[in-house]
Amino acid sequence: xxxxxxxxxxxxxxxxxxxxxxxxxxxxxxxxxxxxxxxxxxxxxxxxxxxxxxxxxxxxxxxxxxxxxxxxxxxxxxxxxxxxxxxxxxxxxxxxxxxxxxxxxxxxxxxxxxxxxxxxxxxxxxxxxxxxxxxxxxxxxxxxxxxxxxxxxxxxxxxxxxxxxxxxxxxxxxxxxxxxxxxxxxxxxxxxxxxxxxxxxxxxxxxxxxxxxxxxxxxxxxxxxxxxxxxxxxxxxxxxxxxxxxxxxxxxxxxxxxxxxxxxxxxxxxxxxxxxxxxxxxxxxxxxxxxxxxxxxxxxxxxxxxxxxxxxxxxxxxxxxxxxxxxxxxxxxxxxxxxxxxxxxxxxxxxxxxxxxxxxxxxxxxxxxxxxxxxxxxxxxxxxxxxxxxxxxxxxxxxxxxxxxxxxxxxxxxxxxxxxxxxxxxxxxxxxx
Ligand code: ADP
Numbered sequence: 001x002x003x004x005x006x007x008x009x010x011x012x013x014x015x016x017x018x019x020x021x022x023x024x025x026x027x028x029x030x031x032x033x034x035x036x037x038x039x040x041x042x043x044x045x046x047x048x049x050x051x052x053x054x055x056x057x058x059x060x061x062x063x064x065x066x067x068x069x070x071x072x073x074x075x076x077x078x079x080x081x082x083x084x085x086x087x088x089x090x091x092x093x094x095x096x097x098x099x100x101x102x103x104x105x106x107x108x109x110x111x112x113x114x115x116x117x118x119x120x121x122x123x124x125x126x127x128x129x130x131x132x133x134x135x136x137x138x139x140x141x142x143x144x145x146x147x148x149x150x151x152x153x154x155x156x157x158x159x160x161x162x163x164x165x166x167x168x169x170x171x172x173x174x175x176x177x178x179x180x181x182x183x184x185x186x187x188x189x190x191x192x193x194x195x196x197x198x199x200x201x202x203x204x205x206x207x208x209x210x211x212x213x214x215x216x217x218x219x220x221x222x223x224x225x226x227x228x229x230x231x232x233x234x235x236x237x238x239x240x241x242x243x244x245x246x247x248x249x250x251x252x253x254x255x256x257x258x259x260x261x262x263x264x265x266x267x268x269x270x271x272x273x274x275x276x277x278x279x280x281x282x283x284x285x286x287x288x289x290x291x292x293x294x295x296x297x298x299x300x301x302x303x304x305x306x307x308x309x310x311x312x313x314x315x316x317x318x319x320x321x322x323x324x325x326x327x328x329x330x331x332x333x334x335x336x337x338x339x340x341x342x343x344x345x346x347x348x349x350x351x352x353x354x355x356x357x358x359x360x361x362x363x364x365x366x367x368x369x370x371x372x373x374x375x376x377x378x379x380x381x382x383x384x385x386x387x388x389x390x391x392x393x394x395x396x397x398x399x400x401x402x403x404x405x406x407x408x409x410x411x412x413x414x415x416x417x418x419x420x421x422x423x424x425x426x427x428x429x430x431x432x433x
Contacts, residue, residue, distance in 0.1 A: 006194070010187055017183055024172055031168070035161045040135070046096035047137035047150055053092050055142050058083050080143045084110065086120045093122075093152075106154050110139065113147040121151075129153045199373040199388065206387055210254055214247035221247070261372070261389045264396050271314045271400055278350065278421075279309040281319055282341055289326050289339075298337030300326060306343035306350045311423045317397045318421075324390040325354040325417050331384045332415070333358030349403070349422035360411040369407070370395040 093108055109121025109130050116131055123130055136151040154160065162169070221243040230236045263269050286302045293300050322341070329339045333356050340355045361369060365376045375388040398405045402422055409415035 006190075013183065013187075017180065020179070021176055024176060028165075028169055028172060031165060032161060035165060036157075039157065039161060042100050043135045043152065043154075044137070046100055047135065047152065050089070050092045050096055051137045051139060051142070051150060054084060054089065054139070057088065058142065080110065080112075080119055080139075080146070080148055083143055084120065084139075089120070089150075090122065102154070102160075105156050105160070106152055108150065108152040111149055111151050113149060119148065123153075126153050126155055129155070196373075199375075202375065203373050203387055206385065207254075207258070210385055210387075211251065214251045217247045218244050218251075257387065257389060257393075261393060264393060265372075269317075269397075269400065271317060273312045273314055273401075275310055276313045276315055276318060277310055278313075278318065278343065278352070279304045279306070281315065282322055282343070282352070285319060285322050285326065286341060289323075289330065293330050293337050293339065296330070296337060297335070298330070298333070298339070300330075300337075300339045300341065303340065303342035306345045308345055308423065309343060309350060311350060311421050313401050313421060314397075317400075321394050321397055321419070322352070322354070324394050325419075328390060329354055329356035329358060329415070331386065332356070346420060348424070349420055352419040352421070353416055354419075355414065355416040357414040360413050360415055361407060361409040362411050366407045366409060370405070 089110070097106060107121070107123040107126050107130060109123050109127075110119040111117065111121075111131065112119060118127065118130075121130075130151050130153045133151050133153040135153065136149045139148040139150055142148075221240040224230050225237060225240050225244075230240065260269075282302060282304070286300050289300045326339060326341065330337050333339070336357075338357045340353070342353045342355075344351050344353075361376060368374045369376065370391050372392040373388040374392075375386060378384075395405055398419060398421065402424060404420045406418045407415060408418065
């Protein structure tokens, strides 16, 4: 699939997913508002019912008189307290709130809004809230003068409503999280698979290319060997036989490198740890590389600073680790490579540094280069052959020796690989022969 199409699919799916999230949030909010509205309506009905029952109870001649003859003459003689019996009001409130399944968590009062005076009720902490509460019913049918209202306040109204819906809210949040997680995971795996398949096809291309050159050289050299003027001359025969031998060795090494990774992946790599003088091993490798590097106008320096340079390690793998790092330092330094290898004591082990003045590695790529088959996308920067296996091998082997590896690098300035290997198990091993 083309990159453009993939990006389009990801964008459309992300937008749809965001749409679902917002719609879901909108519906949850709507449902909460609706419940709130329902609650308010039920409270309104309950208060009306209380007011009506109070009115029915006191619907005697005195009240009728008050209503018929107006407040002027009788107002001083009556008081709202005479009309409403607190325990009766309380029992009515309990009954009505009980019908709404609210047994506690509410305060109520009869308030005169002309002077904000509390006449009676059950209230303790929420007087200001009661004064502002929207749940109220006028008592003017019961007692005209003044502005008397029966008011109720629910301190936990929002949480009561939410607690009724909590299961649905949690379920929808849970499903949303699952959908978002699975979507992100699918995209992540998809991109990973795509990268992996690109890396694999790069690897196959590289391998074919790397194998093609020695194979065609061997084929040319053997063809020459078959020619009478060549096999009659021992000089020429020797020359072509050498070419075949060298190219065959190159092929063998390449096959070996690929096979080594297959062995590593299966976890079947054999590690034979012995006491090892790393300065001795590094010196030999440095001497070999100097032959190659000096031809490119460069040099490999070794600064053996560690005082205790005996560690327990597999000699073959340790040599391959160092050789891989120096080989990379040489490969990725376009001109006059100056490669410095140094050692220093560190806690219960040694640190080994391999430093070059090459092309460097960008911070994003520093995290990736240890991955199997990963090669830095180079653009036109350089055209260096490789399989993307060297650093994967180095890291796997360093970790098999309970060590660690870090990169310090800056694009265009060079790289410094820092290895740490513990001296460990010195006592339980065989001595180097
Ligand atoms: P290969 O060299 O076969 O491609 P490696 O696993 O050895 O594979 O390295 C992975 C990538 O890391 C290389 O493709 C290269 O881009 C980058 N790299 C490794 N060593 C260096 C270095 N010393 N300087 C700059 N880039 C490096």
